[in-house]
Each structure stands twice: as C-alpha cells, then as structure tokens.
Amino acid sequence: MDHFGFAQGEMYVEGLRVSEIAEAVGTPFYCYSTETLVRHYKVFSDAFAQNDFLLCYAVKANTNQAVIKTLADQGAGADVVSEGEMRRALLAGVSPEKIVYSGVAKTEGEMAFALGQGILQFNVESEPELEQLSRIATSLGKVAAIAFRINPDVDARTHAKISTGKAENKFGVPWTRAREIYARAAKLPGIKVQGVDLHIGSQLTELAPFEEAFHRIGQLIEDLRADGHEISVLDLGGGLGIPYEQAGEQPPLPLDYAEMVKRVVGHLGCKIVIEPGRLLVGNAGILVSKVIYVKEGENRKFLILDAAMNDLIRPSMYDAYHEIVPVVESDAAPEPYDIVGPVCETGDTFARGRDIAPLKGGDLVAMRSAGAYGAVMASTYNTRPLVPEVLVNGAEYAIIRPRPSYDDIIGLDQIPAWLKE
Known part of the structure; x- marks a missing residue:
C-alpha cells in the first residue's frame, strides 16, 4: 500500500495534488511520501x-x-x-x-x-x-x-x-x-x-x-x-x-x-x-514528467516526455516495468503508445505499446514505484540536470535535493592551463 491515490479526478500524494507540486517545482521530479x-x-x-x-x-x-x-x-x-x-x-x-x-x-x-x-x-x-x-x-x-x-x-x-x-x-x-x-x-x-x-x-x-x-x-x-x-x-x-x-x-x-x-x-x-x-x-516514490510532444510515427504513436533514461534507467538497463498513469484522470478509451524520453538513444524508452488514455503536450504523467534505484542511479548524460527530489509530509512538502543549474554542472569541468593559452 502507498499514499498515492486519486481524488476528484486528480492524483494526490498524501494531502497534496501532484499537479500543484509540479507547478511549483517544475518537471521532471521525484516525489516521495x-x-x-x-x-x-x-x-x-x-x-x-x-x-x-x-x-x-x-x-x-x-x-x-x-x-x-x-x-x-x-x-x-x-x-x-x-x-x-x-x-x-x-x-x-x-x-x-x-x-x-x-x-x-x-x-x-x-x-x-x-x-x-x-x-x-x-x-x-x-x-x-x-x-x-x-x-x-x-x-x-x-x-x-x-x-x-x-x-x-x-x-x-x-x-x-x-x-x-x-x-x-x-x-x-x-x-x-x-x-x-x-x-x-x-x-x-x-x-x-x-x-x-x-x-x-x-x-x-x-x-x-x-x-x-x-x-x-x-x-x-x-x-x-x-x-x-x-x-x-x-x-x-x-x-x-x-x-x-x-x-x-x-x-x-x-x-x-x-x-x-x-x-x-x-x-x-x-x-x-x-x-x-x-x-x-520503492513504492514510496514516483517520477513525475510532462508530455513534450505527441508524435505520429509510421505505425505507432509516441508520447515524448521531458524525463529520460538518465533520470530513471531501470527500463533501459533491466527492461523493468513501471506503471505509468496520467496525473489527471480521463474517461477516454486508452490507446497504445511508445512512451519515450528526449535522450539520443533508442534505449531511452520507458514502455512500448503501453495502453494509456490519450494525452497532449503539457499533460503530466507519473511513473509509479520509482522510489528505489531511480534518483540514486541518475546521471547528467546529454548534460541534462539531475532532477529534483521532493518529500511530502501530510499537507506540506520540501525540496530535498534541488535541480542544479547548467552552470553547476558545467562548472565542475576544469580547463587545463595549456588550453587557456
């Protein structure tokens, strides 16, 4: 049992709407209960x-x-x-x-x-x-x-x-x-x-x-x-x-x-x-992501998210299954989508042919059971910032790891003296 559920058609974590946290923190982000x-x-x-x-x-x-x-x-x-x-x-x-x-x-x-x-x-x-x-x-x-x-x-x-x-x-x-x-x-x-x-x-x-x-x-x-x-x-x-x-x-x-x-x-x-x-x-965490584009392929549809394999590598590394649900419920009939991220790898795929209610750019999805081996295995591949982590306690939340800036990431590199001449 976890404390991620739906009320009035929206996903909640304990006493907070997931969409409310997303608006304040930005996507993608990890959320723990x-x-x-x-x-x-x-x-x-x-x-x-x-x-x-x-x-x-x-x-x-x-x-x-x-x-x-x-x-x-x-x-x-x-x-x-x-x-x-x-x-x-x-x-x-x-x-x-x-x-x-x-x-x-x-x-x-x-x-x-x-x-x-x-x-x-x-x-x-x-x-x-x-x-x-x-x-x-x-x-x-x-x-x-x-x-x-x-x-x-x-x-x-x-x-x-x-x-x-x-x-x-x-x-x-x-x-x-x-x-x-x-x-x-x-x-x-x-x-x-x-x-x-x-x-x-x-x-x-x-x-x-x-x-x-x-x-x-x-x-x-x-x-x-x-x-x-x-x-x-x-x-x-x-x-x-x-x-x-x-x-x-x-x-x-x-x-x-x-x-x-x-x-x-x-x-x-x-x-x-x-x-x-x-x-x-494991079940105490979700990864919340936003749909960037819905792409019509030759014989399949793609939901392209702002989360990627560098944020949650388990599907790419282990062919692991994570349930993926819209943050806002819909009565529309589910359709099969390949749910993918923006990294330049075919392996940057969270699910293939997954039935999910039709979504559009800007809609939010949550990947369940992401509290274990999610953020801890993340990287900055493609110079993508590590995503923030949020902990919810009842009706309040705190950012427990902030999203680094590009300056934070690139600033870790050191140019040797001979390249500065």
Missing part, C-alpha cells in the same frame, strides 16, 4: 517484533538524506556498501552500532574510516579482504567484528543482473569452504568472528529461494558452533520484491517472510539482521 516510508518500515519491523531483530535499511536503494533520516527516526539502522553511504547514514542520524558494511571492494581507507566509527559489523566477502581488514585493524589498535558473506549457490529466480547468490556471482565466499575460512579468521589479530551473512539477490517474488538458502546457512551456523565459533548474528540480507505492475505477480508479504525466517532459523537464537531497501522505498 513520508507516510508510505513510515508504514513500510512499521509493517516490516512489526513482523519481527518478538525477535532480537535489527532492520538495516539498504542505503543504495535511495541515498537521499531526508529518506534515510525518516527511516532512522523510526529506528532503522543502515546497510552500506561504501564510505560515502556510511557518511550519509551517520549524518542522517543512524547510530554506528546499527550499521553493517557490505560490498566486495572495501579499500584500506574505507576500512579505517569504518573502524573509527565503531560499526556493528563488517560483512567480509573474500579472503584477501579478511587479511587486509586484520592488518588495518591491528595497525589502528581496533578490533573488527565480522561476518562472512556466504554464497550459498542458490538461484534467486530473479533478473540475472540482480541475482547475487549463485556460485558464478562475484559475491561472498563459497559455502563449501566456509568452515575453513572461519578457522583462518579466528586466528587473525584484530578480528572478532561474530556472525554469518548472505544476500541472494533483489526483487525476489517467492519465498522458496530464501528458504533454501536459509536452511543451508542454518546448518552452517550449527557446524561453525561445533567448531568453537561464537555465532551470535545472522544477517539475512534483503531482496524481498515489490509489485511493479498492478495486475502482475504479487510478492510475499513481510509477515509471511518473517514467519518463514522464524520457522527455518529461529531456533538458532541469533540476532537477526534484515537489509530491505526496495521494499521500504
């Missing part, structure tokens, strides 16, 4: 209410400070994959004791920064990373609490580009070698073995892959404890999907997911860490 963010957090946290549980928001899904702080104020921790994301989380008020640090390529500088903050856990992804972390921690007189990210070789049955738990993926250490690698970690200075971590992919729409992976990890924890390791933290990653298409497949509810977690690994007595990202923010 505070009520939706809070509701999604509570639905997930309530599902695990009877457990030793920490929800660490996967910051990569949407890195805006206002979004992170909205969730942090509810009690969320953070799952980060870079020093930059960690700095964002800390500045937004996330306690270091609620931060887990994931990612396959942590540098020496990033490790040193994280050790200085006193974070909950490093999710270590390789033996070279382990050796480097031991060396950095020892040199700083620190101890790094770690879990190894285990690759359980489980097919997440999701898009190939966001599947992370198969043997051929770059993530984690092989589950078949885990006991050997944990034994090595236990002997290293500056390392405290405390957990096990896994994350098999994103946008999963069924529980079976999770359950298969969790059973494998549960057995591993029992084996590690038999080897003498004190395993107290079980980080299950994220990955639970959201419905992008109204009539499409419905992913499992957080409550069903939580019940499966309790049934499969609840007996282990571990602190459970979950890292949802898309589930919290």
Whole structure:
C-alpha cells in the first residue's frame, strides 16, 4: 500500500495534488511520501517484533538524506556498501552500532574510516579482504567484528543482473569452504568472528529461494558452533520484491517472510539482521514528467516526455516495468503508445505499446514505484540536470535535493592551463 491515490479526478500524494507540486517545482521530479516510508518500515519491523531483530535499511536503494533520516527516526539502522553511504547514514542520524558494511571492494581507507566509527559489523566477502581488514585493524589498535558473506549457490529466480547468490556471482565466499575460512579468521589479530551473512539477490517474488538458502546457512551456523565459533548474528540480507505492475505477480508479504525466517532459523537464537531497501522505498516514490510532444510515427504513436533514461534507467538497463498513469484522470478509451524520453538513444524508452488514455503536450504523467534505484542511479548524460527530489509530509512538502543549474554542472569541468593559452 502507498499514499498515492486519486481524488476528484486528480492524483494526490498524501494531502497534496501532484499537479500543484509540479507547478511549483517544475518537471521532471521525484516525489516521495513520508507516510508510505513510515508504514513500510512499521509493517516490516512489526513482523519481527518478538525477535532480537535489527532492520538495516539498504542505503543504495535511495541515498537521499531526508529518506534515510525518516527511516532512522523510526529506528532503522543502515546497510552500506561504501564510505560515502556510511557518511550519509551517520549524518542522517543512524547510530554506528546499527550499521553493517557490505560490498566486495572495501579499500584500506574505507576500512579505517569504518573502524573509527565503531560499526556493528563488517560483512567480509573474500579472503584477501579478511587479511587486509586484520592488518588495518591491528595497525589502528581496533578490533573488527565480522561476518562472512556466504554464497550459498542458490538461484534467486530473479533478473540475472540482480541475482547475487549463485556460485558464478562475484559475491561472498563459497559455502563449501566456509568452515575453513572461519578457522583462518579466528586466528587473525584484530578480528572478532561474530556472525554469518548472505544476500541472494533483489526483487525476489517467492519465498522458496530464501528458504533454501536459509536452511543451508542454518546448518552452517550449527557446524561453525561445533567448531568453537561464537555465532551470535545472522544477517539475512534483503531482496524481498515489490509489485511493479498492478495486475502482475504479487510478492510475499513481510509477515509471511518473517514467519518463514522464524520457522527455518529461529531456533538458532541469533540476532537477526534484515537489509530491505526496495521494499521500504520503492513504492514510496514516483517520477513525475510532462508530455513534450505527441508524435505520429509510421505505425505507432509516441508520447515524448521531458524525463529520460538518465533520470530513471531501470527500463533501459533491466527492461523493468513501471506503471505509468496520467496525473489527471480521463474517461477516454486508452490507446497504445511508445512512451519515450528526449535522450539520443533508442534505449531511452520507458514502455512500448503501453495502453494509456490519450494525452497532449503539457499533460503530466507519473511513473509509479520509482522510489528505489531511480534518483540514486541518475546521471547528467546529454548534460541534462539531475532532477529534483521532493518529500511530502501530510499537507506540506520540501525540496530535498534541488535541480542544479547548467552552470553547476558545467562548472565542475576544469580547463587545463595549456588550453587557456
């Protein structure tokens, strides 16, 4: 459920008309709903209410400070994959004791920064990373609490580009070698073995892959404890999907997911860490765009928008579906359109043959489920300014990232001295 709906024939976000925000801010822009963010957090946290549980928001899904702080104020921790994301989380008020640090390529500088903050856990992804972390921690007189990210070789049955738990993926250490690698970690200075971590992919729409992976990890924890390791933290990653298409497949509810977690690994007595990202923010955001032209092609019609693939790359990169709706409702019969942007790429296409009520230049459309991997993956390709982000709270809104000027963008370039002569 989200808080984007229609009343009197117009789309609202909470207590505001989308068209009202568009008139003030200009298009295109991202718009997020505070009520939706809070509701999604509570639905997930309530599902695990009877457990030793920490929800660490996967910051990569949407890195805006206002979004992170909205969730942090509810009690969320953070799952980060870079020093930059960690700095964002800390500045937004996330306690270091609620931060887990994931990612396959942590540098020496990033490790040193994280050790200085006193974070909950490093999710270590390789033996070279382990050796480097031991060396950095020892040199700083620190101890790094770690879990190894285990690759359980489980097919997440999701898009190939966001599947992370198969043997051929770059993530984690092989589950078949885990006991050997944990034994090595236990002997290293500056390392405290405390957990096990896994994350098999994103946008999963069924529980079976999770359950298969969790059973494998549960057995591993029992084996590690038999080897003498004190395993107290079980980080299950994220990955639970959201419905992008109204009539499409419905992913499992957080409550069903939580019940499966309790049934499969609840007996282990571990602190459970979950890292949802898309589930919290995906349906809490829309991308609002304006029709620039309606073009009659040889055998199709095009709606040409002022938003482009550089603003929302998911359809171009993943062939992802986003529901696209007129901001003002119409009784006219839908017609098929190719909905495209202005970038000089055929791939700058949001939908092909999509049925939508006839529109004209100046009309507004909203792309739903754009709160995750939207603004955070945007670029200035074609020297197009990053679009603003807006957060709505009841009957008020704030611009939480302004649209940069052309001077802001071009001014980042530096002309070398020899070209100024």
